[in-house]
Amino acid sequence: MIPPTIADDAAPGERDAFVALRDAPGTHDWIVFHSLAIGRHVTQREGEADFVVLAPSHGILVIEVKSHLRVQTDTTGRWKLGKDDWTHRSPFTQASGEFHSILSFLRQRSLDPVAFPAGYAVWFTSIAKQNIPPGIGWNEWAVLDAGDLGHAATAVRRVLTAVDTDSADTQRGYRRAAGEPTLERVNRIREALSPTFVAEIKPAELKRRREREMAAFTEDQVRTLDLIGRVPRVLVEGPAGTGKTYIAAEAARRHAVDGDRVLVVMFNRLLEEHLTSQLAGIDSVVTARIHAEMERVAGVHSPTDAGADWYNEQLPLAALEKATASSFDPPYDFLVVDEAQDIASDANLDFLDAMLVGGLGRGRMLLLGDFSNQNIFRSGVDDGRETIERRVPGIAPIDLDTNCRNQRSVGTWAEDASGRSGLCRTFRREHSDERAVSVKIYSTRSEEARLLDEAVRQLRSEGFGPKDIVILAPYRDSAAQRAIDDRFAVSTLGSSIRDSSYVRWGTIHEFKGMEAPAVILTDITGSNQRLSNLIYAGATRAQDRLIVLTTRDDLSAPEKTQRDEH
Template identity: 40%
Template sequence: MIPAYCTESAPPGEKAVFAALRDAAGTEHWTVLHSLGIAQHERQVEGEADFVIVAPDAGLLVIEVKSHLSVARGSDGTWRLGQDPPTLRGPFQQAQEAMHSIRDFLRSKRVDLRDVPVLRAVWFTGVRARATLPDSPEWHSWQVLDSSDLATTAQAVERVMREGAQHLDAMIKYFGFGGHGPDRATADRIVATLRPRFEVVMTAGDRRQAREGQLAQFVEEQYHALDSAADNRGVLFTGPAGTGKTFLAAESAQREVAQGRTGRILCFNRLLGRSLREKLTDVVGLRVGTLHQEMLRLADLSGPPIDADNDFWARVLPERALEGLAERSAGEVGDFLIVDEIQDIATGPYLDLLDLLVKGGLRDGRVLLFGDFERQAIYGSEDAREVLRDRSPHLASFRLSENCRNLPRIGYQVNLLGHLTPGFREFRRTDDGIDPTIIKYVRREDQASILRKAIGDLRDEGFDLTEIVVLSPLGDSSVAASTSDPWLRQVLSPADGSKPIKGRLRYATIHSFKGLDAPAVIVTDLDGSVGSRFDALVYVGLTRATDRLTTLVETNTLRRLVGAET
């Protein structure tokens, strides 16, 4: 089923057919597309097919669903469906138009439909239409499905496809002479051709002010990821920065809730947690936040103690959260659990708690985990993936590889400075021909003037202050946090995960900004002598930029990063 859920706003008949198709036995090799938008409709500006079933060795069936409790055809030729206004354009004509539009589109994409029965039917879910509709030259009896067919869905659909294929055999010379298609490969191509063309979601308008109204279309890899989430109880999604893990985690959470389930989406970073809460604030039945916030809540603590150390976060707090969970109602245990940044959370005490937050636990529950175990594990242990596998040995794996965030030239610079092997090679976005900027410095205090000029250059290019973020591996001693430059002090403000304020320029540590992005990023204080896991921090910092990247690197560090004199 694509998508794997039916929205609450769908008509009752569509919900009934969706459930019947989803639960039908013997349909493992079918693909069912629900609410397939048709941009190139043969009659209307745009249209929609309620269901499209692609069944290998049987055909392609377009179904128009009518939920009405009464169906009538007047002497003037108008259709009266329930309380709807009379219309000359009846359901069989709607199905026919949708079928022709889809068939024409597939042919325009050179999909071979020879010997593939492309059929249409109308499913009246509220009436016994097969017994009551009279014979008519406008439709064949095999094109009618009704309420009685909901109990034997697979057989009903197979009956339509079988009799439809027989009709085409009789009408078209040599049709199906060698058997009816599509074969498995053609069926996969039909689905792959229809789905990317018609399923489009608005993302950039919410994520970047500079791109309001832009449509971001799912790449095929992301569709496969969502399919994998629908087909398996537990899935571990892995991939480098920029492959859409956080976006897919949020989308998966909304789909789970749309199916009537309750649960959690948790992450590690505080700023990412706040950003997710703002985006998902209207999703009822979903608890959103960081793992640490959830542990504090379960432990009935308003905040950490003043002297909280690593032992408190790693051992004491998880233990107190487990005690608090044991005292609370069973309502705390969710139907699903989604965790982003799992590479930073996969430790024994944390997994003990997560195991009790979802029905069936980490071994058998509905668990979707997203992480980058190669370079973004800047908090977790090196063996995080093995620890996770011990707890959830039955997790299906899905690896994301196509970069959806960065312009290609930014990705190539990440490959160079982050020492990625094999590195980013596939990008969804089209390059704009502008190279990232690398600026070397000798003394840390030299960076303030460089930073101010870099901000000015971005503003001259048209970037608003709210679209620019300054990142550093350092905290209070970073150039952005400690600068004495009057103008920088006036416009700079620490990032808190909420939407940027007009006229203000955000800054943050690379650690805290992990999981987020910005149209223009300036990374400062890149000095290889400042701390551990430096290469990982370079990788995380540089991959936050979607369109413009400026990097301020200490001279000797730059030599080491590029492996040559610069």
């Protein structure tokens, strides 16, 4: 029975016929539609068939049910059913229209019944058939009555046998084929009448939707940009996905239009490349990693084996020595620092102080960061905010709490999994897909490697291209790195985080400040505050789809953890 139940408010006769057909013996392989909607009717705009019986080896029967306690006609050919108004449209005309509409639909799909009987009948569930006299407008065998409720299957077979005989007498070329319709043919007809399908939004449309949703600034961003125009020094803080990088780029554009020389600095290479692309063609804007700008000013190249001492002490001192020379004039009128928590050290701020007209105390600047949740490059109790507030007196704080990057289900999972529930007050991309986040549990490295390959293949099957997918891990020794080293066949795996022609992979640190339509988070094992920070930073890179490979049973997807059973 399709559907398997009948509505409580269905007519009594329809309920009786439903139960009779459902419980009829010898019908285990029958398929019966109830209330089958007909979108393209042959005589009217649309309609509905009360029952459509698909009986293997017997045929197809469309049944119109009339449960009225009284049926009458008059000398003009009109019908009156119960207390309904008089009508010239008989129940048999109604059943014929439904039948021929279905027949036309099946014929267009080469599924019309050419070697087995197909017809229609009217089932008067409260009246005996002897009270319905023969008429030219219907065949006697097309009448089912109250007595047929007790043996519905026999009644259907009786009608189809009569249709077979009538077709042989009246339809030229009709010849009954034994065993038709087969069970396979019945199932094909069922699928045609009521197809089972999953229609999902494709990544291309997700991209268009994402661009539309993120094209206009949020109220938070507009308020922030307005404040930047009025206040010389502004510190913007907000969790991942709240549009800090968009604000950074727009502020740089606006100040460049006003004639300012603008320096936009950040910590990592990918964010440098992204902002350089966003601000390309604006001559008065320089976009650079802070260490690249230090190298330029100092006139040095960092050694290939340079370590923390070089970047944290030696390079800043070399650059500062040149920048504090009496002949050096600060080259920038406005400073923008994105991901400010990553560079909020005294050594770095000393250098920036020398690069800005008016310095940090009297100059104009915009600093943006997430000091509480994405401080993955720092250790200890200082999150960088205190250092900035100490070095930049009077800096005006402003908070962002509207997420405009992640689908709600991705963003809330990242918050919950890292113990940060409720960071974002609202999600601009409010639609939430419970399938946007998948969590796969592994116990061995070989199992993780297999799950990684399956995850890439899954995303590709969903329509994401290689350029849309990024694999991120807390450490360089990751499942992706091992797949490269061991020549394990992971689908379309590139060579690094910067190989955008294939699936990119690298550390969460490398992809800081960036975003991608689909992210696979791997090597999530253990539990500590640093890992929680990395989980949050990594998961929030995903705009639409997130797959997490972990050993932790507590990191469940929105519905439930999907444990692999292979």
